[in-house]
Amino acid sequence: MANSQDVLVEVQDLQVHFHLHEGVVRAVDDVSFTIHQGQTLGVIGESGSGKSVSAQSIMGIVPSPPAKQIGGKIFMHLSDNGTGYRVVNLSELPPKGNEFRAIRGKEIGMIFQEPMTSFSPVHTIGDQIMEAILLHIPNVSKKEARERTIEILRRVGIPKAERRVDNYSHQFSGGMRQRAMIAMALSCNPKLLIADEPTTALDVTIEAQILELLKDLQQEFNMAIMYISHDLAVVGGVADEVMVMYLGLVMEHASAEEVFENPLHPYTQALWRSIPKIDGDLSRLKPISGTLPSPFAVHKGCPFFSRCDDRIVGVCDMARPPLVEVKPGHKVRCYLYTEQGKG
Amino acid sequence: MLAYIARRLLMLIPILVLISMVSFFVIQLPPGDWVSTYIMNLRTSGINLSDQEADRLTAMYGFDQPEYVQYLKWMQGILTKGDFGYSFQWGKPVNDLLRERLPLTLAVSIFALFVSWLIAIPIGIYSATHPYSLVDYIATFLGFIGLATPGFLLAYILAWIFFRYFNFSTMGLFSTAFLDSPWSWAKFADMLKHLILPIIIIGLPGAGSTIRVMRANLMDELKKQYVITARAKGLSELTLLFKYPVRLAFNPLFSTIGWLLPAIFSGEVLVSIVLSLPSIGPLLLRATLAQDMYLTGSIVLILSTLTVLGSLISDIYLAWSDPRIRYEGTSK
Numbered sequence: 001m002a003n004s005q006d007v008l009v010e011v012q013d014l015q016v017h018f019h020l021h022e023g024v025v026r027a028v029d030d031v032s033f034t035i036h037q038g039q040t041l042g043v044i045g046e047s048g049s050g051k052s053v054s055a056q057s058i059m060g061i062v063p064s065p066p067a068k069q070i071g072g073k074i075f076m077h078l079s080d081n082g083t084g085y086r087v088v089n090l091s092e093l094p095p096k097g098n099e100f101r102a103i104r105g106k107e108i109g110m111i112f113q114e115p116m117t118s119f120s121p122v123h124t125i126g127d128q129i130m131e132a133i134l135l136h137i138p139n140v141s142k143k144e145a146r147e148r149t150i151e152i153l154r155r156v157g158i159p160k161a162e163r164r165v166d167n168y169s170h171q172f173s174g175g176m177r178q179r180a181m182i183a184m185a186l187s188c189n190p191k192l193l194i195a196d197e198p199t200t201a202l203d204v205t206i207e208a209q210i211l212e213l214l215k216d217l218q219q220e221f222n223m224a225i226m227y228i229s230h231d232l233a234v235v236g237g238v239a240d241e242v243m244v245m246y247l248g249l250v251m252e253h254a255s256a257e258e259v260f261e262n263p264l265h266p267y268t269q270a271l272w273r274s275i276p277k278i279d280g281d282l283s284r285l286k287p288i289s290g291t292l293p294s295p296f297a298v299h300k301g302c303p304f305f306s307r308c309d310d311r312i313v314g315v316c317d318m319a320r321p322p323l324v325e326v327k328p329g330h331k332v333r334c335y336l337y338t339e340q341g342k343g
Numbered sequence: 344m345l346a347y348i349a350r351r352l353l354m355l356i357p358i359l360v361l362i363s364m365v366s367f368f369v370i371q372l373p374p375g376d377w378v379s380t381y382i383m384n385l386r387t388s389g390i391n392l393s394d395q396e397a398d399r400l401t402a403m404y405g406f407d408q409p410e411y412v413q414y415l416k417w418m419q420g421i422l423t424k425g426d427f428g429y430s431f432q433w434g435k436p437v438n439d440l441l442r443e444r445l446p447l448t449l450a451v452s453i454f455a456l457f458v459s460w461l462i463a464i465p466i467g468i469y470s471a472t473h474p475y476s477l478v479d480y481i482a483t484f485l486g487f488i489g490l491a492t493p494g495f496l497l498a499y500i501l502a503w504i505f506f507r508y509f510n511f512s513t514m515g516l517f518s519t520a521f522l523d524s525p526w527s528w529a530k531f532a533d534m535l536k537h538l539i540l541p542i543i544i545i546g547l548p549g550a551g552s553t554i555r556v557m558r559a560n561l562m563d564e565l566k567k568q569y570v571i572t573a574r575a576k577g578l579s580e581l582t583l584l585f586k587y588p589v590r591l592a593f594n595p596l597f598s599t600i601g602w603l604l605p606a607i608f609s610g611e612v613l614v615s616i617v618l619s620l621p622s623i624g625p626l627l628l629r630a631t632l633a634q635d636m637y638l639t640g641s642i643v644l645i646l647s648t649l650t651v652l653g654s655l656i657s658d659i660y661l662a663w664s665d666p667r668i669r670y671e672g673t674s675k
Contacts, residue, residue, distance in 0.1 A: 061574050096580050105577030112575075117568040120587050122665050132576040168666040184576070 007077055008192055008224050009035040009058060014072035014091075016053050016062060023296040027053040027067070029248035032323075035192060040218065040225040042239025042256065044232060044271070048295050050248040051228045055194045058226070059110055060095035078107060079191075106136040109185030113197040115177035119169035126165035129153070129184045136188040152183045156213060175206035179213070186217060193218075194226045199234065211238055232275055236260055244268050247293070247303040250323060254330035264332045266310045302335070315340050344669065347662055351655055358651055366643035367414045370636045377431045377634045378406045404431065417637060428637030432630060437641045440626065445645070447516070448623040452607045454542045459549035464596075467557025468589060474562060482554060489551030495613035498544050502618060505540065513540045515619050544614050545607060553596065560595050564588035590664070598661055601654030608646060 016028040028050040035041050045051040056062040058074055074090040093100040112118050119128055126149050133145040140148075146165070153161035156179040169177055178198060185193055195214065199207035215238065218225055229235050235242060235256075242259040244252040244267065252265040263269050273286040290307035293299070301317035302308070308316065315335050323333040382397050401407050405416065420426035427437035466486075470479040502513045512518070516537055521530045564570065565588050573583045612624030623642060630638040662669045 059575060061571060101577040101579060103577075105575060110575045112568060112572065114568045118572045120569040120573070120591070121667055122591060123587075128573075131573075131578070135577055170667050181572070184572075 006037045007034055008037045009077070009226075010073075010075040011054070011058065012073045012075070014054060014057060014074065015070040016050075016057055017068055017070050018066045019068060020066055025295045026248050026298075027295075028057065030320075030323075031072075031245070031248070031250055033243055033250065033253065035224050035226055036240075037191070037224055038218070038222050039240045040227055040238055042235035042242040043226065043228045043245060044230065044235050044242060045245035046230060046292060048247065048292065049245040051245050052196050054245075055110070055196055055226055055228055058090065058192075059108055059194060060090060060093070060100050060104055061110075062095075064095070076103065076107065078103070102136070105132050105190075106188045107190055108192045108194060109188070109190035110194040110196065111178070111181045111185050111198045113200050115174050115181055115198075115201060118181050119177065121169055124166050124168055125153075125172065125180050126150075126167075129165075129180070129187050132184060132187050149183075149187065152187050153180065156180070156183045156186075156217070157209075158183070174202055175209065178202060178206075178210055182210075182213065182217070186221060186223075189221055190223055192224045192226065194228070196228045197230070200229070200231070207234070214238065232271060244271070247295075247299070249303060249320075249333060250331070251304070251334070252330075252332045253323075254332075258327075258330050262330075264326065264330070264337060265334050266308050266336070267304050270307075270309065302333075310336060312336075344662065347669070348659060351658060355651060355655065359648060362647040362651070363418060363640075363644050364414065366640045366647065367417065367636070368410065370631075370634070370639045370643075371410055373634065375634065376406055377636065378404050380634065381431070417640070421641075427641040430630070430635055430638040432633045432635040432638065437638050440638065441641065441645070444621055444623050444626055447621065448608075448611070451538060451541055451545060451620075451622065452604065452611065454538070455546035455607060456549065456603060457546075458542055459546035459553055462546070463550040463553035464557055467554045468561060468584075470554065470558040471561035471565065471592075472584065474558075479558075483558075486551040486554040489547045490555075491551075492547075493613075494544050494548060494611075495617045497547065498540075498614045498617040501540055501544060511536070513537055513618060516621060541611075541614060541618055541620055544618075545611050549603065549607070556596055557592060560592035561588055564591045594661060594665060597664075598657045600657045600660075601650050601652075604650050604653050605646060 011034070012032050014028050014031040015026075018025040018027050027048075031050065031054050033041065043051045043054070053062060053067070057069060058076075062069070069091055072091060076088050076090050077085050078088060079085045088099075088103070090100065090103070119125060126146065129149045129152070130142070130145045133140060133148055134142070137145075137148075150161045150165050153165060158164050158176060158179055164172075169180075172180060181198075193214075198214075199210050202210065211234065214225065214227075217223075225238070227235060227238050239256045242252075242254065242256050243250055244259065244265065246267055252259065252263065252268050259268065260272075263272055267288075270286075270288045274288060276285060288307055289309070293303065293306065299305070299320070301315075301319055302311075302321050305311050305316045311317075312335060321333050321335045321338065323331050324338060325331045326337045378401050382392060382400060385392050398407070405413055408416075417428050420428060425438070427441065429435075430437050430440055433440060463486075466482045470482045473479055505511050505513050516534055517530065518533050518537075521533050524530060567588070570583065570588055573587050574580075578586075608624060611622060612628055614620075615622045615624045616628075623646075627639065627642045629635075630642065
């Protein structure tokens with residue numbers, strides 16, 4: 001798979017389990033995907049679908065223990081001074097080691113869901129952004145780092161950045177904090193930005209501004225974005241490709257148009273039916289039946305079986321369906337699109 | 344910041360006035376006073392004391408005046424001459440007694456506090472970053488033992504061990520050889536040797552609770568988002584730990600400096616009695632029993648003042664360390 005020049009991150013058969021007192025949670029059970037340079041991958045899923053853990057695995061910040069990566073490889077393609085590129089298997093690097101730390105924050109930036117608590121309350125915003133620059137950019141003086149910080153704060157739309165740089169996080173509003181967070185993530189020109197529900201805690205108008213900002217910055221910095229959300233509309237607005245996750249498995253993966261125009265998996269279809277459409281009729285929304293199974297449950301068959309409208313008893317509950325490419329670029333994990341289901 | 348400190352210092356004045364009143368009047372609450380007890384003791388021991396003579400004694404010590412006059416005279420002495428009054432029981436000025444004992448007591452208390460932090464903070468940090476590890480369990484166990492063992496019991500046990508195995512008597516402040524000798528380096532070293540044990544014994548319960556507090560605070564902080572943010576920047580774990588969560592975990596610890604002082608003094612009384620240390624604790628105990636009111640009042644007043652000053656120090660530290668406190672009311 002790793003032949004294409006524009007591949008940035010390649011995740012293969014990732015498996016991350018959490019060993020808790022109550023049992024084992026298979027947070028990420030079988031996840032493979034590719035992020036291309038300069039493209040946006042949208043990841044959709046309910047709480048506990050493994051979308052955040054997948055992202056944290058790329059970043060090497062999965063809380064371990066209790067989490068443990070059971071299997072899989074994460075390849076990152078790093079450019080070597082423009083002469084070519086080398087491929088690093090991130091999952092083989094010690095997460096706290098120097099090599100991984102040189103990539104974390106430099107090649108991959110990350111923004112989080114909670115802008116309110118993302119910054120230390122007792123250090124200035126500027127100090128915390130400068131820290132990343134001083135850490136990753138060689139031979140940069142404190143003065144240059146500070147100027148660069150002001151510049152990037154100005155770029156993400158902080159007014160009077162030269163004064164705001166010395167503020168503490170409690171002097172920033174939620175939207176401003178998320179902007180500052182983006183500034184921190186972008187301060188070293190990363191090739192990949194992981195956005196883990198960055199607008200969930202913000203109100204809708206601020207959300208639109210942040211999304212607009214991310215799009216502009218993506219163009220400007222030519223970076224890839226892995227955008228995680230449970231909000232279908234948001235993902236549809238930003239993503240080139242969309243991956244739908246459920247209980248640690250990739251259920252469907254296709255281009256954004258395909259997933260929205262022609263969803264194949266019953267779970268994706270059910271998700272679509274559960275959100276209001278601006279041009280649709282005013283009938284009642286149809287929720288997905290049943291509830292999310294316990295995270296400790298072990299599913300012999302398809303984990304969505306108990307809630308699925310199209311389930312085939314005797315097939316779907318017997319073995320886990322494989323992820324198959326039904327059309328070029330459109331993968332789905334469902335027996336309806338395999339020989340067993342059709343027969 | 345300066346305005347904040349100035350405001351806090353001004354607020355101290357009414358607090359200290361109230362404390363001085365309470366310390367004086369509470370001591371007078373039990374029936375009787377030092378002179379009437381003294382006169383009664385004289386009479387029961389067979390001395391024929393006339394009523395005139397008794398009145399003369401009462402007037403001499405100022406007990407014929409109303410209590411508020413006694414209080415005002417006492418305060419006047421303290422404020423104008425730094426004179427804390429006269430101890431009837433010891434037959435000498437309170438100032439002399441304090442001069443003998445206060446420096447030693449303060450030194451022991453402050454050293455005990457430092458020793459307890461020196462032991463507890465590194466252990467607490469290690470326990471919080473390696474929770475449920477073997478070292479954490481051992482630290483937790485020892486911490487609870489330290490908390491639960493009464494100081495005087497520990498004093499007896501350690502004093503016996505020192506005497507039995509090192510042939511060194513920890514009783515008192517000096518070895519008998521130095522008791523009457525003038526100050527010299529050897530005497531100073533001898534005093535330090537005698538002080539190690541009380542410092543450890545008085546500091547140990549504090550260390551036990553500090554381990555628990557530090558561990559709990561730090562574990563709370565480590566879960567917070569800003570730690571993950573800092574990690575996502577690529578910081579090394581050690582830099583990250585000490586720059587962010589440890590600094591925030593200190594705040595609840597330092598904010599209680601003021602309360603530690605009275606706790607150390609009350610814990611110190613029994614230990615000092617056991618180790619026959621000439622410190623403030625036993626002095627206060629005896630003065631209270633004898634209704635030696637100026638001495639008791641002065642000690643309570645000084646301890647309260649130190650406690651209030653301790654709180655002020657914690658508040659200044661917090662305001663310096665946490666901008667959320669500093670900017671309160673001055674900006675949005």
